[in-house]
Amino acid sequence: MTSIKDILLKEKRKFRLWMLILLLVITVFSILELSLGSAGISFVEVFSPQNEYAEFVLREIRIPRLLTAILIGAALSFSGLVLQTVFRNPLVGPSVLGISSGASLGVALVTMAGFSLGHSDIPKVFAAILFSMSVLLLLFSVAGRFRDNASVLIVGMLISYLAGAVVDILIFVSDNDALKEYTLWGMGSFSRMNYGEILVVATLLLVAYIIVYKNRHLMNLYLIGELDEVNEKRKKRLIFLLIIVAGIITAFVTAFCGPIAFIGIAIPNLMRFVLKISDHKYLLPGTVLLGAAVAVMCDLLSAMPWSDHSLPVNAVTSLFGIPIIVFMIFKSRHKSL
Amino acid sequence: MSLSGENIVFGYHKKPLVVPFSFSVESGKIIALIGLNGSGKTTFFKTLMGGVPLLSGTIKWEGRDLKDLSFAERHKIFSWLPARKVIEERLKVFEILTFSISSDSFREDVLSQMDEVIRLLNLEEFLELPYHLLSEGQKKKVEIAALLMKKSPVILFDEPSVFLDVSNQLELVKVIKNLSLEKGKTIFISSHNLDFLRACADVCWEISDTNIFIDKDIQSAFARYFDK
Numbered sequence: 001m002t003s004i005k006d007i008l009l010k011e012k013r014k015f016r017l018w019m020l021i022l023l024l025v026i027t028v029f030s031i032l033e034l035s036l037g038s039a040g041i042s043f044v045e046v047f048s049p050q051n052e053y054a055e056f057v058l059r060e061i062r063i064p065r066l067l068t069a070i071l072i073g074a075a076l077s078f079s080g081l082v083l084q085t086v087f088r089n090p091l092v093g094p095s096v097l098g099i100s101s102g103a104s105l106g107v108a109l110v111t112m113a114g115f116s117l118g119h120s121d122i123p124k125v126f127a128a129i130l131f132s133m134s135v136l137l138l139l140f141s142v143a144g145r146f147r148d149n150a151s152v153l154i155v156g157m158l159i160s161y162l163a164g165a166v167v168d169i170l171i172f173v174s175d176n177d178a179l180k181e182y183t184l185w186g187m188g189s190f191s192r193m194n195y196g197e198i199l200v201v202a203t204l205l206l207v208a209y210i211i212v213y214k215n216r217h218l219m220n221l222y223l224i225g226e227l228d229e230v231n232e233k234r235k236k237r238l239i240f241l242l243i244i245v246a247g248i249i250t251a252f253v254t255a256f257c258g259p260i261a262f263i264g265i266a267i268p269n270l271m272r273f274v275l276k277i278s279d280h281k282y283l284l285p286g287t288v289l290l291g292a293a294v295a296v297m298c299d300l301l302s303a304m305p306w307s308d309h310s311l312p313v314n315a316v317t318s319l320f321g322i323p324i325i326v327f328m329i330f331k332s333r334h335k336s337l
Numbered sequence: 338m339s340l341s342g343e344n345i346v347f348g349y350h351k352k353p354l355v356v357p358f359s360f361s362v363e364s365g366k367i368i369a370l371i372g373l374n375g376s377g378k379t380t381f382f383k384t385l386m387g388g389v390p391l392l393s394g395t396i397k398w399e400g401r402d403l404k405d406l407s408f409a410e411r412h413k414i415f416s417w418l419p420a421r422k423v424i425e426e427r428l429k430v431f432e433i434l435t436f437s438i439s440s441d442s443f444r445e446d447v448l449s450q451m452d453e454v455i456r457l458l459n460l461e462e463f464l465e466l467p468y469h470l471l472s473e474g475q476k477k478k479v480e481i482a483a484l485l486m487k488k489s490p491v492i493l494f495d496e497p498s499v500f501l502d503v504s505n506q507l508e509l510v511k512v513i514k515n516l517s518l519e520k521g522k523t524i525f526i527s528s529h530n531l532d533f534l535r536a537c538a539d540v541c542w543e544i545s546d547t548n549i550f551i552d553k554d555i556q557s558a559f560a561r562y563f564d565k
Contacts, residue, residue, distance in 0.1 A: 004455065005448045007431050088425060217439035223425040224436045224483065230388030230417065252530060278428050281441055 016273060016281045024072070029296040033066050034058060034227040036305035038264050047292060058147070066296065067198050068190040068256075073295020074288045075205050079246035080264030081271075081287045082212055085219050085280070086242050087149055090272075090328060093265030094250040097152075097243070098159035099132045103254040104162040104186065108132030112174035121192060124185065128255030135159055136247040140240070149239065159220065163283040186197070187312035188258035201252050208245045209288065214302050216280040223278065261314050262321025263298075267291045269328045290293060339364040340491060340523060345394030347377065347384040353392050354380055358549045362540075364490065367517050369534040369555065370527040371562055372544035374388045378527040379419075381544075382493040387411045398491075410495035410548040420496040422480055426469035430460060430479050433468060437483040454485045458512060492516065494526045498533040499561065531559050 034046045038073045041062075049055035079094045087096075095101065108129030135156075142155055171179060193201070212219075218238050221227055229237035253260070271287045272278065295317075302316040341361035348354035354377030362368060368376050383389040385396070387408055398414050399520045404412075424433060434451060435443070443451070452504045455461055458478045463471060471479065477497065484492065494513075498506050514537060516522045528534055534541070534555070541558035545565070552558035 002461060002464060003448070004431055004434070004451045004464070005443075008435070008443070088423075217436075220432075220436040221439060223428060224433050225423040226437060228423060229419055230383055230386040232388070270429070276429075278425065278432055279436070291381075 009048035011277055011279075011282070014054075015275060015277065015286065019289060022286075022293050025293045026289065026296060029293065029300060030066055030070075030106050033069070033296055033300050033303075034062050036300070037062065037303060050055075051197070061111050062285065064193060064195060064198060065299070068193045069295045069299040070292040071198060071202055071205065071266075072190060072253050072260060073291040073293070073298075075201065075249050076260055076264040076285045076295075077267035077271075077291025078205065078209060078212075078284070079249045079253075081268035081283060082242050082246040084249075084268050085223065086239055086246075088223070090269050091265065091325065092153070093262070094253075095160075095259065095261075097247060097250070098135045098157075098163065099247050099250045100223075100254045100259040101160035101163035102132040102135030103128035103251060104259060105166055105257075107185050108167045108170045108182055111185070112170040112178040125255045129251055130246075131163075132251035132254060135163070136244070136251065138248075140244075152243070166242055175330075184312075185258045185313075188260045188314040188317070190257060190295075190313060192258075193256050197256055201256065204252060205249060208249050209284070211245055212242065213280075213284055216284065219280045239250065260295075261318045262325065263291060263295060263317050266321035266324040267294055270324055273328070273331070289323065339399050340396070342396045343394055345396060346392040347381055347389065348392055349380070349389070349498045350392075353547070355544065355547050355549055359394075360542075360549075360551060362521045362523055365517050365521040366376060366539045367513065367524045367526065369536050369538035369541045369558075370525055370544070371529070371531070371534070371558075376544040378544060379495055382417050382495060382525070382527065385415050385491070385493065386417050412489070413487075414489055415491045415493060416484050416487045417493040418480055418484050418495060422497060424468055424476075424480070427466065428468050429465055430468065430471070433483050434486055435478055437486045440449065450488070451486060451521040454482050456516070457485075458482045473500040474502065477501060477505070477509070481509075485516075490521070491523045492525070494524065494528075496528050496530075497526060498528060501528065506530075506533055507536075509533075515538050531562075535559065 026262065031043070035041055035043045041049070041057060045054050046058070049058055052258055076094055078093075083092050083094065084090050106129075107124050109131075110123045110127045138159065139152060139156055171182070174182075179192075191245075215238060218227070218234070219242075222235065222238060227238070267290050268283070268287050271283060271290050274290075275282060275286055277283065298316045298320055299313060302311045302313045304310055339362065341359075343359050344357040345359070346353050346355060346357050370381070372378050380389055384391055385403075387403070391404075398406075398453060403411060428436075434455070439449070440447075456462065458481060460482055463475060463479070468476065468479065477500065481497070497509060497513075498499060501509060510533065513524060513526070517524055524538060538555055539553075541552045541555050543558060543562055544553070550558070550561075
């Protein structure tokens with residue numbers, strides 16, 4: 001007969017194998033990303049740049065961009081997974097709480113309502129963080145009054161629409177240059193962060209990851225309904241903590257890179273599909289690595305190294321993410337293994 | 338006398354559900370809890386679990402006042418299976434079982450105890466199936482197995498027989514009897530299914546208009562309940 005020990009051992013081996021594969025994929029994509037592009041840097045030069053130009057391009061452009069892609073992919077997938085657990089809904093992502101819409105509103109105000117200071121990105125980032133945090137606070141001030149999580153979700157969506165309406169008004173009255181600047185921000189990019197900013201967001205993500213990982217057993221208990229009814233206090237505390245953590249991560253990522261679409265919804269689903277496991281002990285590290293791998297891949301595709309043009313990152317992540325989501329919907333409606 | 342209560346009143350702050358009553362329960366007994374909807378059966382369970390504060394009186398487990406126990410200690414003594422449990426559909430059976438223990442790695446003895454519970458409930462062939470593919474009877478068995486993983490000496494069942502067909506009900510009766518006779522567990526079963534209760538219970542508690550009638554004679558307790 002199958003003993004529970006054999007099953008657990010099998011799961012562990014499968015998880016380790018996939019982690020190894022993902023690390024390998026990230027390494028390969030990273031080397032590709034560093035070596036492909038219009039600057040004509042060869043594969044060998046990635047490891048030892050032959051001239052100052054190559055060194056400059058790598059240090060100032062490609063390495064920060066690669067690190068950003070890895071970081072943002074990991075961060076969005078992480079907060080997507082956390083929110084999918086909180087709302088017990090695999091189709092939820094970092095954008096549902098209205099946090100990225102809040103960020104958009106902040107950036108729209110800066111670019112289109114004349115609060116911009118020349119070409120500096122700092123006011124945009126500042127406004128995006130300020131507004132997305134305000135949305136989070138607003139959400140929490142009303143969330144305490146509801147019995148269930150679905151209400152939080154609905155309020156989050158309504159806040160999104162509200163922010164969208166204000167942004168529409170701004171778009172309607174603003175001039176072409178400002179409109180273009182806002183639109184470009186909305187397409188998302190991995191080339192906007194410097195080393196200092198990367199360090200800040202990476203530290204935040206690390207802290208958030210540790211906090212959530214420490215709660216992995218509680219998250220598992222939440223999934224089997226053990227926190228319902230008699231553990232309501234612990235459940236509320238857990239949900240508050242998880243939403244705040246996911247919210248802050250989403251706010252910072254969106255502020256620096258724009259609203260990156262679908263990674264946050266698609267990657268946790270893809271990880272669950274690949275591993276066929278729901279234990280957060282495995283899902284958390286797995287999702288973070290898969291997110292990083294996919295983001296680097298999307299960035300590589302969006303740079304279109306075979307041509308002189310490049311695509312907005314959001315277009316690529318959408319093209320990649322939406323089929324996965326559609327597939328997941330079919331899969332979950334279809335009663336099969 | 339492992340579980341006892343003295344002049345206890347449970348209910349909600351503005352609405353006590355019973356007049357003060359006392360009880361004592363020997364371990365290994367199966368108690369049938371009957372009463373109309375809203376009479377307080379589930380509230381009594383929630384009170385034992387610490388989800389609803391006791392309004393007055395004391396409940397003691399092996400001489401210790403429950404008030405002095407931490408939340409975790411309380412949950413080691415009591416486990417409760419609500420009538421409806423929201424379990425994530427995609428979870429596999431073995432995950433539901435392991436999640437309820439909350440550990441990253443399991444010692445050999447814990448693993449063999451888990452296998453024993455799985456055998457007891459005949460769940461071997463379902464271990465790697467997702468929850469949503471199971472029948473209602475199988476789901477109930479998985480929930481009971483997850484409950485047994487916690488090894489608490491007192492088990493509170495809320496309508497365990499609901500949705501179950503006759504053969505599954507009989508199997509459940511056997512499992513419950515086994516738990517009380519072999520493992521010495523104290524088991525409360527709240528139900529409206531009197532046939533099911535008659536097959537399991539040693540004692541009957543009836544909550545009726547804020548009074549609790551404790552009766553060792555199940556037949557006469559049920560007869561009185563029917564007369565109303």
